[in-house]
Amino acid sequence: MSLSVIEPTNLQNSNPLVGENYGLTLTQSIQNLVAENCKETPNFTHFIDIFYELMQSKVDPPLESIWVYSALTFRSRILTTDDPLDRLSAARDLFQLISACSGSCNSSKSIALLAPVVFEVYKVAVELKGRHLGSKREKKVFREVKSLVDVILGFISVCCCDTSNGKRNVSEVTDLNLIVSFKDLVSLWMEKSESFKSFLPLVNDEICRESSERVCDVNYLAGMVTVEVFLLKLCLSFGVGMAGVELEKELTSWAVSSITGFQNVCFFETLVRMLLEPTLPVTSLLSSEHGVLLKKVLYDAVILVEYSFLNPESAVDLPVELMKSLAMTRLIVTHEAIELLREDGDQKKAISYASAFSSSKLPSQIIKWITNQIGMDEKERSLVSSPKALLKWLLSLENQGIRAFDDKILKSHAKLAVDNSKTDYEYQSLKVKGNEASGDLHFYIDNKGEDEEDEEMNESMSAVFVAAAHSMKLPENGGRKRKEMGNTGNKKKIKYPKHDLSDNHGSTREGFSSVGNEDLSSESEVEDAEAVEQ
Template sequence: MELLRNEALEPSRPGLLAGESFDLALKRAMEDLSAEIRKGTPETTTAFVDSFYQLTQSRADPPLPSIWVYAALSFRGRSRADADVLDRAAAAKDSFLLIKACSSSCSRRKSVSLLAPVVFEAYGIVSELFARGASSKRDKRAVREVGSLVDAVLGYMGICSCDGLHEGGDELGMITDFADLVRVWLGSGEDLERFFPLLTDDMSRTLVQGGCGVSYLAGAVVAEAFLLKMCLKLHVKGAARSELEKELRSWAVASITGFRDSYFFEILVRMLIQTSLPGISLLGSEDQALLRKVLYDAIVLVDYSFLGPEKIADLPTEHVKNLLMTRLVVAYEAIEYFRKHGDQTLAISYINAFSSSALPSQIMKLARREIGVEINASGSVGSSPRALIKWLLELEDQGLRFFDDNLLKCRAKLVFDVSVANEKPVLELEDKKQEDNVLFYIDNKGEEKDKDEDGDGEGKDIDESMSTAFIAAAHAMDMTENEGKKRKQRKRAGKEKRIKFLKYELAENADLPEERSKGVGGDGSASEVDNPSSDEEE
């Protein structure tokens, strides 16, 4: 085992390849290996280990396929389909250590993307253990081992995210023939889309069949590891339901803050559009509902500074558009979800959080760019998610395109199918008293994480250090009785004088100012925050 772990750290072998010779050698090796896999003779593929090892050592920043295949062939030599779960967990851990060692000089995006097979193997073990109840001592130990592996993977992903999103090089490059790379792990004749068990069907299909960018693949791998960790947390039934919800929400917010990855965030938000979340077979119906609520809270109620206008300005235009439109649709569906389940107070909290965030003004700026003219801020656009969706669809009827994604457009059009007669008026709902600790705010700018480049022996320690650093950024908003009185006084005063902060006029005919406050709180806001750190203060 130690030999396998240290193999990638050996000095480079003589006869290194460079330039066109390297590209040609990699292409030929991939073609020969693919031919053997299609023959259905996996035992012969081990002969390629030395060839791909040399390819990983021939460059300071090896191409993704060379490391991917070398790790796959090494893993295949150690793991058997009929192996015990503890042995499989140990093999998956060795695979993680090998990939981490081989990619230590690669870009952060590539290093994270290469962990897709590790997450796939971890999911397979968890799925098998959960299916049989994991009641024996050996199974419980296996759950702990795979949980430790997932913690280590997330910790390493957090370290790769330390310096933010933007990198040079191949960060936005495309991975061609990705299906062949997946086939190295699964073998011939397998359903390749099952390689991403914690993504939606359309995401898996896009990755496997259409090729993908390194940034999108990295975001998808982070999203899978994130959801797998949530499922493992839900599997532990020690805490009370309310305490478990708080713990999950704090961990989710802390992790999203730490990753600071817009691709991961877009993928996570898009999952919530689906009727059921990926990996649903791991959870019972109650756990599924709790997971959805926690994710709604973490995505809608928090205004993350890494998604601010200045942070996403340099990202690809289509990615930014999909990100904004997906967040808008999910905000609307979250509000409707809680209305449908009778939680009007939480629905109002979501409306307040949405209108107080930077998202409405970002959508207006996007529309302004698409239209090519200034938008009159005093027009009756509206500030609720429903009103903005209707307005954007009306602009699409005039020839503009905002919902390029078919699924998004389909979900957006469902807004018109909601019976207005059965809806609670937004202002009527807003008059209801909000519960304590419904809203919380986070601003992660200026936070630093421990950049432990070693990574060996991460597991639980890394996960705990990440959580400690990031949970400190999540502030629960306590709605005191005095604040409630002040809010009522402001409403009464509004009858004589128009309220300055238009973000609380949440009816569909309310005005939407061109610029909105980036955070929640301050005078006239839905709640108060005790000394929040903001981007402007730094």
């Protein structure tokens, strides 16, 4: 049965819902509803009328009023059936109801309200794991799940497009805190046996805990919902024909295109924070092997591409604390990714990550924040070209009593990442004849569009990286046979372009180049030396 807006009758509210009275009525009504929900056999009938009026009394109603009204309507109409197609139909009706009720709301609120829709779709998707989708009915369920996820992604993309085109509401760039506990709101969608974490199944435990313990910001919630739909789409892309390198390239291209289109800092920050964890929260949807491949795809998407919406000049209306936290998280993730690649023996990809880091604005941005904070002279800035060197410098400042990490959890991640990494990147020490290595590898850092100060710093960082590349050594006895390695006389010039994607979605696939396969010389296993710290 379709979930259309229910117009109440015989409302008995003598006080006008304006000004302070509106907030008091909304808060008290939610408290009464939560208390009713705790009863053995709750009765929500009369609450539907109350929240309908609260929702209709404002042009841009609070998230709580739409959320509660949708929850009550959904729970009163949902069919008591386990048939996945019926449940998907109900989820689609819920999506239409919420999108209709949030039509006049800003984009962040419209996206955040979709959390229960994603929750319902996810539950059906989980049931498909492990099935061979042999029967026509199972194939139809899979198609319906993918179709609804695509519809939700399209809605989110339209909302994000409105924001990026300058239609951003003031409330979207400031704190837009919920009036009541997010945990209380979530309880309206859950069975008594279900935990809060199960409502946000594709977000890791740490982020879930934060959202339940602190005052939840609507922008932050919208970022979490976008991450969930983003991951759900990627997970559903496995096992549908493509595999191996072809699948990895396709997923990476789509991920980069989507991140570019969303241009949402809260979404990106949530996604990058999730990469700090050893595994992604997708085990209910993917095998461990596919989970590892998905993490590789996300590493490529967040490390190898420099997105224009993350540039300081593009984020002037966002809190400095948010941008600084994001920058520190990206730094730690990049370091951990390089370490993992080295452990796996993928030296080529490790080099591409290190090159992308040194050629990006991230190191200079972090150094500027810290040196401005402590009043260090411009000429005294410590120039580093590797994530590990920069992390060590920041931790050394912390040991001197200078606060480099605003977040204790990030500081712990940073310390753990450095402690767990190899002390001196222990690889076989080998000899190189003459200047053979220096002629084989050339690194190109694109500094177009940067101010003079950034250009100077990146040139210095690039010089250190090039020096490290020139010191790379070849194995004498080991690795591949000479004949497999090709003609060592053919020198190749390698470019590591800095990717700066604009809003042009159509050119994303052509503009994105996966660094680390064809572009790298197969003549040697290479490693970048640690930058000299000051």
